[in-house]
Amino acid sequence: MADRFFQWVIDNPRRIYAGVLLLTLALGALIPRIQIDTDPENMLPADNAARMFHNEVKQRFDLKDAIVVGAVAEEGIYTPESLAAMHSLTRDILKIDGVVEKDLMALSEVDNIRQDGPGVIRFEWMMRNAPQNQLEADRIAESVSRLPMLQNTLVSGDGKAAAIYVPIEDKNESYRIAEEIRTLFAGLESGDTYHLTGLPVAEDQFGFEMFVQMGISAPMAGAMIFVLMLLFFRNLPLVLAPMAVAMATVISTMGLLIGMGFTVHIMSSMIAIFLMPIAVVDSVHILSEFADRYRPGRNVRDTILEVMKHLFMPMLFTSVTSAVGFLSLMLTPIPPVQIFGAFVAFGILLAFILTIVFVPAYIVRVKPETLAALQAAQHRADKARGIDKLINPLGALARNRQGSLLVVFASVLVFSVVGITKIQINDNPINWFKQDHELRIADRALNSHFAGTYDAYLVMSAPENLAAAEELNRRAAEIQADDFVFDWQPLAGGAGFSAALDDRITQLDDALFDAGGDEAEVIEQLLALAERASLDAKVMTSPDLLNWMANLQGYLEASGLVGKSNGLPQLVKTVNRELVSGKSEDYRIPATPEGVAQTLLQYQSSHRPGDLWHFVTPDYRSGLLWLQLTSGDNQHMSAVMDTVDDYIGMHPAPVNVDVQWAGKAYLNSVWQDQMVAGMMDSLASAFLVVLVMMIALFRSVLWGLLAMLPLTLTIGLIYGMVGWLGIDYDMPIAVLSALTLGLSVDFAIHFIERFRSYLRKGNDYQQTLSLMFDEPARAISRNALVVALGFTPLLFAPLVPYVTVGIFLASIMATSALVTLLLLPAGIWLLQRWLVPAGQGKGQVTGFDPELGEAR
Known part of the structure; x- marks a missing residue:
């Protein structure tokens, strides 16, 4: 059947050209619909519990993603010039479309809280106008020093930097807003250094630069592959065939992805770069064997049919196994990785x-003199340009040092296993940029001065206490059991319990106004009962809970993992101090819930009453601590979470509250953990599937196990080096395991298939090995060089994930080719008693006859 298929292929080249062109144009026309998505939140499915809770918290507390703008003044930020520049910059930022004006935090937009007489508190703008002299600037410094919520958040502890937190309506607009803010820096005359950072802008800017990089790296990879193949085959017309296949593959795959409505995420942006070198691998095998078999005057059709018949099954299995490696990524719980794996496999x-279909059809239409030039030039190029100079020493090593090689590879495997145990799983969107990128510079500068520009939220919520509602209804019924004077409808427990209680208190107040005598006494008892229940329901007014939260904050800051935390305790303490005396000894939580409620009521008279609801919900049943971290690494976040767990284990909360996490830093750690578990499952599953395929292909358990050796050692060595070198195991490195699996077994399949074909012709182990280090080893080496060097343009990309992919793919290809050419001969040597039929190899090997494909 394969013979008839390839016969049809070479008989219908024009139809094939038209079909490939039509497919490419049809799918390529969908590419302009591209939509970019770099939000790491989308690493988690929309129905993921952590993601859903994070978004619920943002809505519940009206939290916005924010860009952090900072000014660093080495001589100190509290000067009229520096503060005037910050005042001017803030005013201009507020004019930018998409900025949430009411929530912007800056010295000119926050309140100074101070006592204005006994029991009287005053809220006034901290810096409504820019200071005109140093005395006014010093007053601002003194005011900030009295407000813990501003220290190390709006002004650094060393007094050398000030920050503006710019909340934005849509995080997808952060790059545009950031660019507008950057243009404002040029007009400032303070002489200070201005920076801009924050996860939203890092993610959105990565999307912009990723889009640019897509348009640069893929063509550069294609150009590199084209030059390499031209050097190998010295024949421009024939080299155009694999390049056409690669271009058609990339355009069609990306067009299909975009046309199906998928966004181009961080991972899917690399599909084109992955496919460009991979798409030419089979073509290199075809051209290599065709050049070896073809002789001037020989029928081109017969030669290409022989080549395709010989290579069809190895190419089929290598393609399927490579696809299986990437399809295994669909087992991960990370949607962008699933999409990446599916479309690379496609x-x-x-x-x-x-x-x-295209390469054979193309070759049969090439002029005979062009084919003759290919055959002659290819061998000259190999001899002159070093392919054989590389292969011959490897061949000698493989033939004469099998035992030593097995010992070396066993040692490498042990070394790799130890290295794998040292791998550290870590990622941080800021680290997607190189060290000299402006965002990395800003990140280092601002996090060295401030408590941290990365956010995490520790949320405490009262559970839905149905028993409290039942008890309240029961006691209300008892109070008016003998004298029913108020229509008390039973209150339901749950999320709306506190609001319903407030409504009931209002109803009782109204009823009391019209009541008198015994009736009024009953209503007063009901009112007291409801007010007590209301206070109990508003857990965030509990002095015990607030003191516990304050102690937790102190514990976190003492750990060194959290630069600072802000929450209801600081706000209550500050207002209480100014209400009582203005002295430091009254910076404390009031002793009663009523006292706490009084401070919160006073704060709502400030210029920014809405800030209160960023820390507590209006029903006072839920509150949060805003943690400022100096690092967005998920390892850092995990350490913070462990520290909180340790504290709660030693000091349980005095009130029954559920403690949960939210925030971008937390979500980053969640999807990293899920990625690792998913990658382990996908790699194990794919490994087993490929093993079964190898056993089926070679119809031998032993040969199938041998085929798995190169990929096993390659994956082990590459990831072992990750551990030994202390390189963070992030998303790009994780998904490279799929490519390692596919391409490493590719070389093994071609090696073993050709080795077995020589054995079937009567050659013994040594004769076969001599033949293997002729054309087969040359083809494997060419492929390894084409793919490895084809990724080198990525090394010049400004984005770290692209550089990582370039380095590791080049390493994977070089390692897998070397392991295939050295480990498989050693493995076959060890097992030749069972693999090589006895009595073979009576003749003497003097060379290789490419027409016959055997020794002569």
């Missing part, structure tokens, strides 16, 4: 189909 299979 691209690999599409490249296989295009290769086996």
